[in-house]
Amino acid sequence: MFSRIFWIARVTFLEALRQRFLAFLLLLAAAFILGSVPLRSIDFGHGELKFLADLGFGALFLFGSILAVVLPAQLLYGEIDNRTALTLLAKPVGRGEFLLGKFFGSWAVLGVFTFALTGLIGIILLVREPDVVARAMALQVVPPEVSVVGLFEHALLQWLRLGIIVSLALLVGSLAQTFLYTVVVGSMAVLASQLVWIAQDTLANPEAVLSTLMRGALWLTTRIFPNLQGYNIGETLVLGQSTVLPGTVSSLCLSAAVYLVLILFLACTAFRRREI
Amino acid sequence: MTDKPAISVQDLTKDFRVGLRGVKLRAVDHLTLSIPRGQVYGLLGPNGCGKSTTLKIVLGLVPATSGSFTLLGHDSASPEARARIGFLPEAPYFHRFLTGRELVRYCARLSGVASDRVDAATDEALELASMTEAGNRRVGTYSKGMLQRIGLAQAVVHDPELIVLDEPTAGVDPVGSAAIGKMIQAMRQRGKTIVLCSHLLGQVEQVCDRIAVMDRGRLVLEGHIDEVLAQRGVHQISVEGLTPAARQAAEEALSSHGAHVLKVDHPRQTLEDLFRRLVTGSRD
Ligand SMILES: Nc1ncnc2c1ncn2[C@@H]1O[C@H](COP(=O)(O)OP(=O)(O)OP(=O)(O)O)[C@@H](O)[C@H]1O
Ligand SMILES: [Mg+2]
Numbered sequence: 001m002f003s004r005i006f007w008i009a010r011v012t013f014l015e016a017l018r019q020r021f022l023a024f025l026l027l028l029a030a031a032f033i034l035g036s037v038p039l040r041s042i043d044f045g046h047g048e049l050k051f052l053a054d055l056g057f058g059a060l061f062l063f064g065s066i067l068a069v070v071l072p073a074q075l076l077y078g079e080i081d082n083r084t085a086l087t088l089l090a091k092p093v094g095r096g097e098f099l100l101g102k103f104f105g106s107w108a109v110l111g112v113f114t115f116a117l118t119g120l121i122g123i124i125l126l127v128r129e130p131d132v133v134a135r136a137m138a139l140q141v142v143p144p145e146v147s148v149v150g151l152f153e154h155a156l157l158q159w160l161r162l163g164i165i166v167s168l169a170l171l172v173g174s175l176a177q178t179f180l181y182t183v184v185v186g187s188m189a190v191l192a193s194q195l196v197w198i199a200q201d202t203l204a205n206p207e208a209v210l211s212t213l214m215r216g217a218l219w220l221t222t223r224i225f226p227n228l229q230g231y232n233i234g235e236t237l238v239l240g241q242s243t244v245l246p247g248t249v250s251s252l253c254l255s256a257a258v259y260l261v262l263i264l265f266l267a268c269t270a271f272r273r274r275e276i
Numbered sequence: 277m278t279d280k281p282a283i284s285v286q287d288l289t290k291d292f293r294v295g296l297r298g299v300k301l302r303a304v305d306h307l308t309l310s311i312p313r314g315q316v317y318g319l320l321g322p323n324g325c326g327k328s329t330t331l332k333i334v335l336g337l338v339p340a341t342s343g344s345f346t347l348l349g350h351d352s353a354s355p356e357a358r359a360r361i362g363f364l365p366e367a368p369y370f371h372r373f374l375t376g377r378e379l380v381r382y383c384a385r386l387s388g389v390a391s392d393r394v395d396a397a398t399d400e401a402l403e404l405a406s407m408t409e410a411g412n413r414r415v416g417t418y419s420k421g422m423l424q425r426i427g428l429a430q431a432v433v434h435d436p437e438l439i440v441l442d443e444p445t446a447g448v449d450p451v452g453s454a455a456i457g458k459m460i461q462a463m464r465q466r467g468k469t470i471v472l473c474s475h476l477l478g479q480v481e482q483v484c485d486r487i488a489v490m491d492r493g494r495l496v497l498e499g500h501i502d503e504v505l506a507q508r509g510v511h512q513i514s515v516e517g518l519t520p521a522a523r524q525a526a527e528e529a530l531s532s533h534g535a536h537v538l539k540v541d542h543p544r545q546t547l548e549d550l551f552r553r554l555v556t557g558s559r560d
Contacts, residue, residue, distance in 0.1 A: 007385045011371060018373040082369040087430065090335045090363035091386045092355035276337055 004093055008101025009108065012075055016109040021071065029063040029117055037124060048132050049125060049144050049239060056121035057234040060114065060158060067113060068165035069186040072106040076170065077179040085276050096268040103170055103264060110162040118155035122148065125238070150237035153249050160256035161231040165190050167263040174270035193225040200227065226259045280349035282438045282469040283311040283334055288343030290329055290493075303329040305493035307343070311486075313437075316460060316470045318484035318501075320477070326493040327473045328366050328442055335363055335440065348438060359388050362431035366442040366473070368423055372416030376407055376426045379415055380433050387434035397433050404459060405429035420447035428459060439463060440471045445479065450551050457483050478548060481505070514543065 016022055036055040079085045079102075089098060125146045136143035169186040176182045199218040202208050210218070231252060290304040304326040311317045319327050332338040334345050336352040350357035370379050380398045389397050402408045405425040410418070415426065424444050431439055441460070445453040453476060460470055460483050474480050480487060487504060489497040497504065518540075527537050 004386055007382060011374065011382055015371060015373050083365055083367070084370055086332070086337055086365045087363065087368065087370065087383075087427075088386060089337055090358065090361070090365070091383065092359040092388055093386050094355070275339070 001094075001097060004097050005101045005104065008088070008093070008098060009104035012102055012105025013108045015078075016071060016075065016105065017112075021074070022067065022109055022113065025063050025067050026113055026116060029059045029113075030120055032059045032063075033117070033120055033124065049128060049146065050235065052124055052128065053121065053235055053238055056117070056124065057154070057158075057232070060117045060121070061232065064110065064113060064117075064158060064162050065165060065190055068106075068110055068162040069169045069190060070183055071109060072102060072166045072169045073173050073179055073182040073186060075102055075106060076173045077182070080276060081179075089276060095272045095274075099170060099174065099268050099271045100264065103166060103267075106166050106170075107159075107163050110166065111159055114155050114159045114162065118151055118158075122146075122151045125151075144239050147238055147240055150234075150240065154234040154237045157231045157233070157237075157249065157252055157256075160253060160260075161228050164193075164226055164228065164256060164259050164263065167260055167267060168193070171263055171267035171270065174267050174274055189225070190228070192221070193228040195229070196222055196225045196227045197229045226255075231256075279313075280346075281310045282313045283309070283345070283347060283471065285309040285330070285334060285345045286343055288330065288333065288345060289341045290326070290333060290338070291341045302493055304333070304340075307490070307493065307495055309488060309495060309498070311469070311471060313469045314464075314467055315485040316464050316472060316483050318480040318487040319471060319473045319490065320475075320480060320487055321490035325490045327490060330490075331363075331440055331442055331471070331473065335361070359434070360436050361438045361440060362434065362436035364424070364427040364431045364439075364441045364444055367446065368427040370415045370423070370426065370430070373414065375412050375414055376418070376422075376429070377402065377411035379426060380411070380429050383430040384433045387436075389434050397435070401429040401433040404432060404462070406455065421449060421452040424448050424456070425452075428456070432463065436468070438469045438471070442473045443475070444472070445474055445476050450548050451555065453479060454548075454552060478546065510538065 033056045036052060039051075076099075079088075085098070089095065126148075129144075129146050133143040133145075165186075168189050169182065172186045172189060173182040176185060199221045202210070203215065203218050203222065233248070237249075286308055288304055288307045288309075289302070291300045291302050293299070294301050307326075307330060309330075319330070321327055329338065333340045334347055334352055336347075336358070345352065347357045348360055352358070371382075374382065377398060380401055381394055384394045384397050384401075385391075399408070402411045405428045407422065407425050407429055410422055410426075415423070418426065424447070428441070428444060431441070444456050444460075448456065457479050460472065463470060464483075472480065472484060481501065484501050486500050487498070488495060523540065530537060
């Protein structure tokens with residue numbers, strides 16, 4: 001079973017790499033990040049690192065999210081439309097194995113994407129660091145410091161976040177009939193998950209005046225959608241300007257794992273009932 | 277165990293819901309069929325009569341509306357049964373970005389070929405489909421004939437007992453079709469069961485032991501090819517150098533025995549035979 005998932009994932013990964021889409025988004029994001037470097041000539045002073053980190057993580061977040069919705073949808077529908085899925089599923093390959101193979105293949109691609117961009121961001125930050133530190137010293141303010149461990153932790157969290165998005169896209173794809181529908185609904189689900197913290201904050205705010213119905217709706221939203229915004233703590237991790245509570249990263253990883261298992265389980269169940 | 281039919285279908289019905297209002301379209305209508313082992317079985321019928329749908333249901337790819345079926349005596353969802361069949365879907369399309377050899381290896385792995393056997397099995401399957409040379413090219417660059425042949429290679433790479441071929445000759449030239457016919461016979465000689473859907477009736481007649489004809493989802497004829505086709509009341513005699521006088525004498529002699537000549541004409545060779553004598557073969 002695991003070997004079949006592995007082989008499907010491997011071929012999915014190869015397919016994604018041999019398509020131009022990944023290369024295109026990777027180049028676009030890289031161009032975006034590199035393009036932001038000259039902007040520092042507008043004097044940001046010691047805020048320069050924050051500016052660069054913001055832009056870099058922003059690009060990773062945005063292009064990564066797009067890739068995480070479109071890629072699995074495309075890989076799944078490509079295979080169903082071409083009827084290659086028929087050939088594979090006539091073999092002793094379970095539907096769940098097929099879907100999990102698609103998941104791990106797409107997730108691996110996003111891993112390449114995330115770590116490649118993080119590497120680029122890291123290089124830019126580290127190259128600029130001495131300069132910025134010197135200027136901060138001259139102005140006698142506390143110099144910022146780039147944390148390599150923080151960069152790695154941030155990449156890991158982003159990768160997990162993108163994994164949740166991939167699994168959401170596959171869940172929608174297993175229920176929907178067309179590629180476009182999957183991309184649209186998948187994007188809305190991602191947007192909702194990205195904004196779910198607003199609902200959480202509103203619920204937690206004792207001063208908010210809410211009807212029972214509204215409260216119920218908000219509560220349901222917070223239960224259904226994972227809070228993806230919670231994974232965007234890159235600046236804190238990397239530049240360490242405010243402190244990250246100990247255990248935050250590991251508890252985020254744990255909750256991501258729970259979401260992944262849950263969403264993938266639902267996706268496999270839905271895919272089993274689907275007509276190919 | 278071996279006397280169980282390769283495929284058995286009982287009272288199978290399949291309705292598709294089409295359009296927004298969910299109008300029912302009956303693709304397979306109370307079909308009962310039993311395909312014995314060790315034979316080449318032809319499944320014939322006009323476009324849209326439900327051949328492909330029947331095969332997909334039996335292979336567990338599409339759920340049936342009602343009825344029951346078994347595959348090699350097993351439930352078709354069971355991995356044991358599916359590990360022992362090879363399937364070439366109609367109008368096959370494979371991962372365009374893989375080379376032919378990568379594709380066949382991938383299929384070998386998914387079909388449970390032991391990892392130390394994968395290379396040998398891949399080579400054998402490519403050889404059988406005469407795709408050894410083209411195996412290093414991307415599938416996306418293949419011609420239709422090559423796609424069908426690589427499809428055959430992936431279907432037989434794990435040495436299955438039952439091979440289901442849905443229109444393996446669609447889009448293939450007569451020489452290629454004849455080669456596919458030969459492959460089918462070779463596999464039959466190795467004791468495999470082959471189910472063949474095809475519109476090339478001439479080829480079906482040559483390679484199949486039994487045929488079933490479907491129309492609008494129903495079975496209209498089933499039987500051994502010789503029994504189905506023989507016109508027992510009529511005989512054919514081929515003669516060389518028939519002069520008008522000889523013909524008259526022969527007709528008189530026959531009628532004196534109560535037999536009469538229905539028609540006398542020249543046998544025609546088939547266009548297929550002519551074509552095959554004229555051309556050398558496809559470039560693939
Ligand atoms: N997924 C589907 N949804 C709706 N209708 C379908 C679907 N698949 C097949 N049909 C319909 O079922 C009928 C039988 O189709 P099927 O593909 O089994 O025919 P076939 O005998 O294989 O024809 P051909 O010789 O053209 O391959 C057709 O009318 C077809 O339109
Ligand atoms: Mg068909």
